[in-house]
Amino acid sequence: MWTEVTSAILAKEYSRATKLKQGIEARQRKAAAARKERNEEWEPKYFVMEENGGRAVLSEEGREMLDSLGEGKPWL
Numbered sequence: 001m002w003t004e005v006t007s008a009i010l011a012k013e014y015s016r017a018t019k020l021k022q023g024i025e026a027r028q029r030k031a032a033a034a035r036k037e038r039n040e041e042w043e044p045k046y047f048v049m050e051e052n053g054g055r056a057v058l059s060e061e062g063r064e065m066l067d068s069l070g071e072g073k074p075w076l
Helices: 003-010 014-037 060-069
Strands: 047-049 056-058
Touching: 003 014, 056 060
Parallel strands: none
Antiparallel strands: 047 056
16 A cells, blocks of 8 residues: 555655655545444554553564564565
């Protein structure tokens, strides 16, 4: 999802990166509104919230994903 944004940043095309990022965020807001309308709760895949403090920490799946980066596995 963020590949084009990253490519634009690396190419120093900051205006393009901003527009791409805004498009992603708009789609995410639209999806969140649709979930709220359906009373669906969203659960992050790679992070969980700490019980006492509300800080995001890696989930087991998030930890496995990061570990796989060093093994040449795809990130997603």
